[in-house]
Amino acid sequence: xxxxxxxxxxxxxxxxxxxxxxxxxxxxxxxxxxxxxxxxxxxxxxxxxxxxxxxxxxxxxxxxxxxxxxxxxxxxxxxxxxxxxxxxxxxxxxxxxxxxxxxxxxxxxxxxxxxxxxxxxxxxxxxxxxxxxxxxxxxxxxxxxxxxxxxxxxxxxxxxxxxxxxxxxxxxxxxxxxxxxxxxxxxxxxxxxxxxxxxxxxxxxxxxxxxxxxxxxxxxxxxxxxxxxxxxxxxxxxxxxxxxxxxxxxxxxxxxxxxxxxxxxxxxxxxxxxxxxxxxxxxxxxxxxxxxxxxxxxxxxxxxxxxxxxxxxxxxxxxxxxxxxxxxxxxxxxxxxxxxxxxxxxxxxxxx
Amino acid sequence: xxxxxxxxxxxxxxxxxxxxxxxxxxxxxxxxxxxxxxxxxxxxxxxxxxxxxxxxxxxxxxxxxxxxxxxxxxxxxxxxxxxxxxxxxxxxxxxxxxxxxxxxxxxxxxxxxxxxxxxxxxxxxxxxxxxxxxxxxxxxxxxxxxxxxxxxxxxxxxxxxxxxxxxxxxxxxxxxxx
Amino acid sequence: xxxxxxxxxxxxxxxxxxxxxxxxxxxxxxxxxxxxxxxxxxxxxxxxxxxxxxxxxxxxxxxxxxxxxxxxxxxxxxxxxxxxxxxxxxxxxxxxxxxxxxxxxxxxxxxxxxxxxxxxxxxxxxxxxxxxxxxxxxxxxxxxxxxxxxxxxxxxxxxxxxxxxxxxxxxxxxxxxxxxxxxxxxxxxxxxxxxxxxxxxxxxxxxxxxxxxxxxxxxxxxxxxxxxxxxxxxxxxxxxxxxxxx
Numbered sequence: 001x002x003x004x005x006x007x008x009x010x011x012x013x014x015x016x017x018x019x020x021x022x023x024x025x026x027x028x029x030x031x032x033x034x035x036x037x038x039x040x041x042x043x044x045x046x047x048x049x050x051x052x053x054x055x056x057x058x059x060x061x062x063x064x065x066x067x068x069x070x071x072x073x074x075x076x077x078x079x080x081x082x083x084x085x086x087x088x089x090x091x092x093x094x095x096x097x098x099x100x101x102x103x104x105x106x107x108x109x110x111x112x113x114x115x116x117x118x119x120x121x122x123x124x125x126x127x128x129x130x131x132x133x134x135x136x137x138x139x140x141x142x143x144x145x146x147x148x149x150x151x152x153x154x155x156x157x158x159x160x161x162x163x164x165x166x167x168x169x170x171x172x173x174x175x176x177x178x179x180x181x182x183x184x185x186x187x188x189x190x191x192x193x194x195x196x197x198x199x200x201x202x203x204x205x206x207x208x209x210x211x212x213x214x215x216x217x218x219x220x221x222x223x224x225x226x227x228x229x230x231x232x233x234x235x236x237x238x239x240x241x242x243x244x245x246x247x248x249x250x251x252x253x254x255x256x257x258x259x260x261x262x263x264x265x266x267x268x269x270x271x272x273x274x275x276x277x278x279x280x281x282x283x284x285x286x287x288x289x290x291x292x293x294x295x296x297x298x299x300x301x302x303x304x305x306x307x308x309x310x311x312x313x314x315x316x317x318x319x320x321x322x323x324x325x326x327x328x329x330x331x332x333x334x335x336x337x338x339x340x341x342x343x344x345x346x347x348x349x350x351x352x
Numbered sequence: 353x354x355x356x357x358x359x360x361x362x363x364x365x366x367x368x369x370x371x372x373x374x375x376x377x378x379x380x381x382x383x384x385x386x387x388x389x390x391x392x393x394x395x396x397x398x399x400x401x402x403x404x405x406x407x408x409x410x411x412x413x414x415x416x417x418x419x420x421x422x423x424x425x426x427x428x429x430x431x432x433x434x435x436x437x438x439x440x441x442x443x444x445x446x447x448x449x450x451x452x453x454x455x456x457x458x459x460x461x462x463x464x465x466x467x468x469x470x471x472x473x474x475x476x477x478x479x480x481x482x483x484x485x486x487x488x489x490x491x492x493x494x495x496x497x498x499x500x501x502x503x504x505x506x507x508x509x510x511x512x513x514x515x516x517x518x519x520x521x522x523x524x525x526x527x528x529x530x
Numbered sequence: 531x532x533x534x535x536x537x538x539x540x541x542x543x544x545x546x547x548x549x550x551x552x553x554x555x556x557x558x559x560x561x562x563x564x565x566x567x568x569x570x571x572x573x574x575x576x577x578x579x580x581x582x583x584x585x586x587x588x589x590x591x592x593x594x595x596x597x598x599x600x601x602x603x604x605x606x607x608x609x610x611x612x613x614x615x616x617x618x619x620x621x622x623x624x625x626x627x628x629x630x631x632x633x634x635x636x637x638x639x640x641x642x643x644x645x646x647x648x649x650x651x652x653x654x655x656x657x658x659x660x661x662x663x664x665x666x667x668x669x670x671x672x673x674x675x676x677x678x679x680x681x682x683x684x685x686x687x688x689x690x691x692x693x694x695x696x697x698x699x700x701x702x703x704x705x706x707x708x709x710x711x712x713x714x715x716x717x718x719x720x721x722x723x724x725x726x727x728x729x730x731x732x733x734x735x736x737x738x739x740x741x742x743x744x745x746x747x748x749x750x751x752x753x754x755x756x757x758x759x760x761x762x763x764x765x766x767x768x769x770x771x772x773x774x775x776x
Binding site: 197 | 594610
Binding site: 002003004170173174175176177247250251253254255257329330331332333334 | 383384386388
């Protein structure tokens with residue numbers, strides 16, 4: 001029997017167990033408990049904790065630690081992650097692995113404290129300057145969050161990329177029973193700074209951006225090929241498929257189950273890796289599917305773009321793509337069922 | 353699956369009651385979720401949390417339609433009254449809550465003078481645990497022993513076992529009041 | 531008879547600074563100090579953006595090009611993760627005092643145990659000579675074409691003094707490389723700063739006044755003279771704090 005555990009605490013402890021030994025950041029609701037936990041927990045595992053003067057300083061400390069080969073993590077929310085983009089593009093450029101947690105809160109500008117999914121576009125496209133991608137992992141439960149945290153570190157290390165742990169405010173604040181992953185005692189990455197210049201570096205004027213671009217694409221293609229993750233339910237014969245992630249993804253599975261029981265052929269794809277987007281899931285969908293419906297917690301609909309693009313590529317027939325952005329919070333099972341009813345009754349216009 | 357909302361002033365221990373019930377549920381190997389209202393919304397004195405538990409996986413942990421509402425003060429009753437499922441139960445702290453504020457006929461309103469009871473058992477801070485006992489009985493999901501074991505397990509893990517005797521008494525008081 | 535010293539291996543390769551620039555002298559001094567302290571094989575350079583970033587093309591050592599102004603934060607983490615390495619953040623006045631004032635000040639405020647070397651040439655060199663936080667009153671730059679008007683821009687910032695007065699730092703000094711005597715003195719400051727770091731007693735910063743003939747639109751010798759006659763009147767040379775080593 002597992003004990004009730006708060007999301008942010010479970011996320012922080014899972015990171016420690018996954019091998020995180022540097023935390024640097026700045027508090028922001030609703031991610032702050034992660035930092036508070038790290039402030040004392042890091043010392044217990046001989047790690048480094050720095051309360052940075054700003055979000056920007058925090059992510060730059062992550063760069064410093066990662067450059068030394070230390071598994072590094074920072075956490076923030078919407079506006080804080082905006083400030084971190086500078087560091088995330090630098091990490092990507094230097095091919096330094098790190099984990100950045102975004103406990104998303106709703107809104108533009110400083111936003112609000114509501115739980116939301118409004119940062120999908122930014123996280124999946126790489127929000128800083130240049131041309132890079134981050135691996136984006138989206139948990140739908142606290143148990144899954146702890147598992148994805150371990151994966152976040154492993155994928156960051158494997159591909160020398162930034163893993164963005166894109167959750168929602170509510171997941172950090174809620175409690176569920178949860179079994180934590182085992183403690184790992186990992187050595188530092190072998191290529192970090194040691195002061196002896198053991199690992200040579202190409203000087204800034206000797207870099208060849210064209211060659212680097214080829215390698216970058218090869219790497220991203222490997223990630224796309226190997227690291228797509230999703231949970232699918234009853235999509236092989238579905239007339240309609242709900243697509244969602246995180247807490248709305250979880251609620252969508254509940255809604256689809258109830259709709260099935262009521263006789264509707266509804267399936268669900270719950271996206272776990274928002275990047276690489278789980279295109280392979282769509283290859284398993286009924287080729288005669290009538291529509292995809294994204295259930296999102298944002299204002300304008302963002303996931304819908306990836307769904308429509310993927311549908312275009314994987315489903316031979318033209319398929320309608322609908323989107324119901326619930327703005328913020330976790331849409332209720334009842335509300336999602338109503339979204340579906342709106343679609344089949346012609347009360348929701350397709351986006352694509 | 354059961355949904356409960358626990359609401360009251362900050363300091364009345366409603367988040368703890370919610371946690372107690374959810375922990376009792378996990379003690380029984382049920383699925384359980386606990387979700388608070390958080391952030392700036394929690395400033396200014398009111399607090400609430402939603403707990404769901406049951407044998408089935410909980411697809412949506414957030415507030416929908418509670419089977420049980422605990423209202424420890426008047427604003428909580430007024431605020432959450434419309435959400436309660438038809439046929440549901442509202443437990444009010446009758447030492448503070450004016451039951452005439454209830455306008456619904458399709459729910460079962462239960463008055464528990466938890467503050468008075470707490471004084472009687474000489475555990476003035478145990479009013480919330482008394483309410484937990486009452487809710488355990490009303491929900492019908494746990495025996496008195498399961499509830500006590502679940503609660504004591506939780507407090508023990510939090511290093512608060514020194515209140516075990518008092519809390520056990522409070523929980524039984526609430527349970528047997530119903 | 532004076533003897534030519536061998537250039538330290540660490541920096542013995544071409545760097546692309548302008549003729550008459552002071553960066554090369556300071557880099558050589560840093561490398562000599564590291565060699566004398568037997569730390570050439572124990573050094574990490576977080577490097578700023580601007581002319582200071584040219585160090586990255588010439589130094590054979592662990593180094594990281596930081597985002598503009600962020601070297602203070604990057605160095606903080608490097609030193610905390612690798613406390614036995616000597617960590618020197620190498621930055622210019624624009625990087626450390628304008629866009630990076632938060633990171634620079636906060637590192638000093640926390641008394642991080644690394645060393646900051648800041649080249650102060652009273653303008654943004656790399657972008658072609660704009661006003662910086664250390665541009666002298668009335669100095670003409672590409673963004674203060676009539677001369678810096680301190681009534682609207684504020685006064686030039688004196689960071690080592692700030693660090694010495696307000697924070698519990700280990701060592702803070704300002705040197706200059708406009709003549710041989712000052713080059714020697716500056717070297718002694720850099721060495722003391724590194725010794726302070728090795729002792730673990732606290733943050734150390736050395737600002738170095740450095741000529742920028744290209745953007746000052748002066749001949750190199752004229753630029754040296756400008757430092758001694760004008761720049762040093764606003765930016766006094768010397769040591770502002772030297773804590774007891776641990």
